Amino acid sequence: MEFWQPQSLTEALEIREQGAEPVAGGTDLMVDLNFDRRRPKALLDLSQLPELREWDRVDGWLRLGAALTYTRAIAELGGLLPGLVLASRTVGSPQIRNRGTLGGNLATASPAGDALPPLMAAGAEVELVSRRGTRRLPLPAFLLGPKRSALADDELVAAVWVPPARGPQQFAKVGPRNAMVIAVCSLALDLDPERRRVGCAIGSVGPTVLRATEAERFLEGTLEESDWAALPAAAQGRFGELVAAAARPIDDLRGSAAYRRHALSVLARRCLAWAWTDGSWA
Amino acid sequence: MRLELRVNGEIRSAEGLWSGESLLYVLRERLGLMGAKNACEQGECGSCSVLLDGELVCACLVPALQAQGREVLTVEGLAPQGLHPIQEAFLAAGAVQCGFCTPGLVMAAYDLLRRHPRPSEADVREALAGNLCRCTGYTKVVSAVLAAAEGAVP
Numbered sequence: 340m341e342f343w344q345p346q347s348l349t350e351a352l353e354i355r356e357q358g359a360e361p362v363a364g365g366t367d368l369m370v371d372l373n374f375d376r377r378r379p380k381a382l383l384d385l386s387q388l389p390e391l392r393e394w395d396r397v398d399g400w401l402r403l404g405a406a407l408t409y410t411r412a413i414a415e416l417g418g419l420l421p422g423l424v425l426a427s428r429t430v431g432s433p434q435i436r437n438r439g440t441l442g443g444n445l446a447t448a449s450p451a452g453d454a455l456p457p458l459m460a461a462g463a464e465v466e467l468v469s470r471r472g473t474r475r476l477p478l479p480a481f482l483l484g485p486k487r488s489a490l491a492d493d494e495l496v497a498a499v500w501v502p503p504a505r506g507p508q509q510f511a512k513v514g515p516r517n518a519m520v521i522a523v524c525s526l527a528l529d530l531d532p533e534r535r536r537v538g539c540a541i542g543s544v545g546p547t548v549l550r551a552t553e554a555e556r557f558l559e560g561t562l563e564e565s566d567w568a569a570l571p572a573a574a575q576g577r578f579g580e581l582v583a584a585a586a587r588p589i590d591d592l593r594g595s596a597a598y599r600r601h602a603l604s605v606l607a608r609r610c611l612a613w614a615w616t617d618g619s620w621a
Numbered sequence: 622m623r624l625e626l627r628v629n630g631e632i633r634s635a636e637g638l639w640s641g642e643s644l645l646y647v648l649r650e651r652l653g654l655m656g657a658k659n660a661c662e663q664g665e666c667g668s669c670s671v672l673l674d675g676e677l678v679c680a681c682l683v684p685a686l687q688a689q690g691r692e693v694l695t696v697e698g699l700a701p702q703g704l705h706p707i708q709e710a711f712l713a714a715g716a717v718q719c720g721f722c723t724p725g726l727v728m729a730a731y732d733l734l735r736r737h738p739r740p741s742e743a744d745v746r747e748a749l750a751g752n753l754c755r756c757t758g759y760t761k762v763v764s765a766v767l768a769a770a771e772g773a774v775p
């Protein structure tokens with residue numbers, strides 16, 4: 340097995356084309372190596388590539404380099420992407436947040452990946468790059484199944500593009516502890532009051548992170564009619580039901596499908612109430 | 622493959638590494654530094670916590686070759702002589718029982734206090750969330766870190 344440590348993205352893409360497995364923070368990959376579950380023929384270290392570590396504002400979007408860690412997202416993106424920051428704070432432990440990256444979370448494509456619901460709710464797009472060129476996929480088109488993504492064998496995730504928050508964003512996750520938990524279920528909510536647009540994505544309740552589109556349309560209708568002074572309790576309940584209906588959960592070690600649906604509707608009502616009373620956008 | 626890095630201030634090197642070898646393996650098996658412990662090998666227990674270029678990491682999840690030319694601080698390097706005040710505080714508070722998790726907890730506490738010299742109890746608990754201890758129930762560990770923060774170490 341080889342270990343490649345390129346100093347530029349161009350060089351990295353040449354090595355990637357030869358079939359090397361990327362490694363960024365190693366928090367997913369090293370577990371597999373330590374337990375002999377994966378034996379890639381070569382490793383491609385992304386940690387020396389400055390291109391992947393930066394984030395910028397481009398054309399009204401935020402372009403977050405794939406090697407951005409949770410710790411840096413928390414420190415640097417607070418005002419811009421509060422939903423992603425809330426989710427990042429729930430990832431693992433300080434040790435994991437210091438190393439784990441957004442690109443690693445995307446490429447792993449777990450239905451429980453905590454960065455994914457806030458990114459999906461905000462309408463993020465994944466930038467993929469190879470020697471053949473660059474393409475940008477909306478996140479739902481990138482996530483194909485449990486631990487399956489549209490990433491091709493010669494591609495790297497270069498960045499994820501996200502519009503900066505235009506209103507309140509919330510994230511909540513259910514687990515047996517306040518740290519170090521794989522989500523039993525999770526939910527991200529993104530409200531854009533001015534444009535009357537709602538994004539809602541749910542994690543750990545289906546083969547991929549999913550959008551709760553009917554719940555989104557319902558809430559957009561409520562936004563249309565309400566004066567924001569008070570959130571109608573009936574609307575809150577209905578939103579919770581529609582979110583739960585969008586879930587496609589299974590029974591597993593972490594929870595039953597019925598529990599997940601129920602917990603998700605609770606998360607939906609709570610996040611909505613928090614977002615509604617969050618004065619920062621008003 | 623060959624690795625050269627700085628560990629506790631000294632340049633160290635190792636030969637014949639396997640590409641997927643962890644920094645923890647190098648520290649323990651090639652450099653003879655047994656402070657960082659090998660337990661879960663999946664980042665869950667924190668007993669292998671060290672600082673890599675000043676960042677708290679689980680050494681079991683760092684590909685050793687990523688540490689090429691970089692700086693590692695392990696529990697052995699915390700105090701040039703004797704014990705570091707955090708270690709003294711652990712002793713004074715009775716925060717050590719079997720001792721297996723102690724080096725990792727001490728490194729996590731060190732990382733916290735460098736960034737945040739006056740933490741609240743909640744800050745301490747959050748900072749230590751990635752370090753498991755099966756003996757103490759954490760209460761005395763948290764007291765030790767708070768005592769170290771106040772300089773209240775005998």
Ligand SMILES: Cc1cc2nc3c(=O)[nH]c(=O)nc-3n(C[C@H](O)[C@H](O)[C@H](O)COP(=O)(O)OP(=O)(O)OC[C@H]3O[C@@H](n4cnc5c(N)ncnc54)[C@H](O)[C@@H]3O)c2cc1C
Pocket residue numbers: 360361362363364365366367368369370385405406429430431432435438439440441442443444445446447451452453454490494495496497519520521522663664665
């Ligand atoms: C103890 C522990 C707790 C955890 N807790 C959480 C949690 O609470 N929530 C959560 O969501 N996750 C959690 N994780 C999982 C993991 O930390 C995250 O998925 C993290 O984002 C992975 O990023 P990484 O850079 O470490 O990935 P790596 O391990 O470096 O890579 C993961 C995969 O992605 C590929 N890859 C990485 N970067 C790129 C890129 N730029 N382009 C193409 N492919 C790439 C690699 O080839 C590999 O297949 C936890 C892991 C551990 C060990």
